Amino acid sequence: MNQYVTGTVIKDLREKSGMTQLQLAEKLGVSDKTVSKWETAKGYPDITLLEPIAKAFNISVTELISGNTVFNENVSANTLRSKFYVCPVCKNVIHTMGEAAISCHGIQLMPLEAEETDERHMILIERVEDEYYVRIDHSMTKEHYISFMAAASSDEMKVVKLYPEGGAEARFKIRGVKRIFFYCNRDGLFSIDPVKGIDDKEVGYDNVKERRELEKTADKLFG
Numbered sequence: 001m002n003q004y005v006t007g008t009v010i011k012d013l014r015e016k017s018g019m020t021q022l023q024l025a026e027k028l029g030v031s032d033k034t035v036s037k038w039e040t041a042k043g044y045p046d047i048t049l050l051e052p053i054a055k056a057f058n059i060s061v062t063e064l065i066s067g068n069t070v071f072n073e074n075v076s077a078n079t080l081r082s083k084f085y086v087c088p089v090c091k092n093v094i095h096t097m098g099e100a101a102i103s104c105h106g107i108q109l110m111p112l113e114a115e116e117t118d119e120r121h122m123i124l125i126e127r128v129e130d131e132y133y134v135r136i137d138h139s140m141t142k143e144h145y146i147s148f149m150a151a152a153s154s155d156e157m158k159v160v161k162l163y164p165e166g167g168a169e170a171r172f173k174i175r176g177v178k179r180i181f182f183y184c185n186r187d188g189l190f191s192i193d194p195v196k197g198i199d200d201k202e203v204g205y206d207n208v209k210e211r212r213e214l215e216k217t218a219d220k221l222f223g
């Protein structure tokens with residue numbers, strides 16, 4: 001976290017807002033040379049200018065000083081736009097409905113970007129009555145484990161905490177679930193559309209069945 005607003009932050013915000021140095025300068029009642037000085041780290045804006053600068057960018061003074069801005073265009077809650085933040089020191093998991101400026105243990109946390117599951121983080125999803133039974137094929141040692149799983153529908157988010165030496169599995173009510181997330185302490189956040197996850201598996205099985213049929217026919221014809 002910055003201690004005071006930096007030139008890089010001002011430049012970044014100005015460019016994002018599509019303003020020239022002169023346009024910003026006019027809003028603040030200073031010269032464009034002054035803005036240029038701030039941006040090239042040759043001086044700081046006076047403390048009385050912090051509020052006008054924040055106002056010019058439609059952000060709060062706290063965001064301006066921390067350099068961590070939050071843009072939530074649609075404030076209505078939608079869990080599908082959820083973000084997860086994990087503290088690398090204490091493993092604290094924070095779930096938000098949109099972007100937020102969050103710190104834990106003095107570390108400014110970044111929202112995790114979910115990746116598609118990979119071969120080292122295989123997810124196995126089964127429909128069992130009205131639930132998804134989800135299992136991750138992954139080690140659960142203290143050093144390398146899945147620390148939580150979550151299921152998101154548009155109005156609900158269920159987070160299940162997992163522990164080393166325990167099972168990498170969870171059950172979620174199917175109704176409305178659009179996305180399943182899981183977090184590996186070493187490799188980060190992964191997510192998958194559960195229907196796609198199951199269908200891929202079924203398509204995979206079908207392909208195998210079809211291939212066997214073709215092989216059988218080929219054997220009969222040419223074998």
Ligand SMILES: [Fe+2]
Nearest residue numbers: 144184186187
């Ligand atoms: Fe991993």
